[in-house]
Amino acid sequence: MNDIAALDASGISKSFGAVRALTDAHLRVAAGEVVALMGANGAGKSTFVKIITGALRPDTGKVMIRGQEAHVGSPAQARRSGLVPVYQEPSLIPDLDVGDNLRLGDTPVAAFQSWTEKLGVPDVRLSDMISDLPLATLRILDLARSLAAEPDVLLLDEMTAALPTDLVERVLKVVRERANAGMGVIYVSHRFTEISELCDRASVLRDGQTVGDLPIEPGVEEKAVELMLGQSLNLSRQRSSEDRKVLGGTPRLSAKDLAAGPKLTDVSFDLYSGEVLGVVALEGQGQDELFDVLSGFQRPTAGQIEVDGSPVNFGHPADAISAGLTIVPGDRSEALLAERSVRENIALPFAAQVRNWGPLRLRKERSRVDYAIDRLQIDTRAKGEVQRLSGGNQQKVTIGRWLAAGVQTLLLFDPTRGIDVRTKRQIYPLARELAENGAAVLFYTSELEEVALACDRAIVIFNGRVVAEIDAADADEQTLMRAAYGLMNAEGTA
Secondary structure, eight states: OOSOEEEEEEEEEEEETTEEEEEEEEEEEETTOEEEEEOOTTSSHHHHHHHHTTSSOOSEEEEEETTEEOOOSSHHHHHHHTEEEEESSOOOOTTSBHHHHHHHTTOOHHHHHHHHHHTTOTTOOTTSBGGGSOHHHHHHHHHHHHHHTOOSEEEEESTTTTOOHHHHHHHHHHHHHHHHTTOEEEEEOSOHHHHHHHOSEEEEEETTEEEEEEEOOTTHHHHHHHHHHSSOOOOOOSSOGGGOOOOOSSOSEEEEEEEETTTEEEEEEEEOTTOEEEEEOOTTSSHHHHHHHHTTSSOOSEEEEEETTEEEOOSSHHHHHHTTEEEEOSSGGGTOOTTSOHHHHHTGGGGGGGGGOSHHHHHHHHHHHHHHHHHHTOOOSOOSOGGGSOHHHHHHHHHHHHHHHOOSEEEEESTTTTOOHHHHHHHHHHHHHHHHTTOEEEEEOSSTHHHHHHOSEEEEEETTEEEEEEEGGGOOHHHHHHHHTTOSOTTSOO
8 A cells, every 4th residue: 555645525515404414524535445334314425426527516625636636516527527327226227228228338348348357247248237136236246347447446335234254255356356356445334344355544534523443453343333322332132042932833924945036946934923033045045035035026837835734825915914024125225205204105015004094093103103113213303205315214114114004023134234333233132122022023134144133033935945954052253154155054054
């Protein structure tokens, strides 16, 4: 690493009406350096990222790239200045094929294909439609396209969220190699393990201000959380195996030999009221199809679903909801009415009861919505549109909807993807609380450490089948990873 500033953003301030989003924030990244940009939801990270990538103009401050002031009035100008972002949601046009997307961005095809091979998706064809490719593949394609542009500064904004471990490892390896070759990297992530592995330094925002820079060394997690939140990190196991309830009787939800599409081939499990059952799988092992089938978005090609011991058939998501199965999808935009308020979004399930509305019903609805907002500490300052909320608050709205309506079986698909540690610390005990109150919770997570933090036990899916069932007390990351690669039997032993 040398002393040349790949990026130097200083004195950055931004207000939205009376709301002060940033106040004299700064970030310096040397050539060859990887810097983590950290902060709780609402700290100003999104605004800061939008400013340095040209999506927003600052009220004060300037951005320097390689010693030259960059007038980044648009994302295109930022790219021309040498700063290329890769976001959590891919910026590819779904109605076009891969080749057309490359042509739109003047991306060199040979360089792009070289990067896709290095990043672990060599089989993607230029004729493949973007809409037909899984989300994880799209993220890798977006990164490959950005690397093909040979940027001076690469910004990764939660792009590894929900990637399987093998692809995350490839991404980190490639990014580290590019940094060693002189590229500056800004890494926005809530995953401490990735930050510790990849980054040289962490810059922390709180309440719109840069409050500290930390070298990456043992104990950085505690120091970073103290800077972000003013309190220490305590992500201990929520419940030990000795404290678990003895589960029995009729399962709340049973899957028997479920199959769907080419990836979900034979999955069986029982989920009981009062427990949180984790689901672990690498990308493309059938977990997406499993949750689609259970929530009524896809019909199984074989097998049977049972609710409270009775067979059910879902032809539509409304059928699953009627049976008491509600889903919080991995892509929260699929669950939200973006231009509606927090209260309207949380109250959405009550709309199905409109024929029964009256003064008492409306009072009950308001009371339940208020409870969900208070219980999850949802930021309601953006009263007009939920799309103006931070990602963590949007996710809390999707969960709060079912908390307000009452939930029997909650299907959580990677609910902490791309959200900050403070919100994660609210979701883990909430899942536990719902189970303690009699709900059944199915919890897919792409972050292996979450199994021990939130679940009672976990099933591991490999090649569309359950290959292991592991108690949370034994669910360390090494054990889960061995199972996810098919190295354990169904009893959870090597």
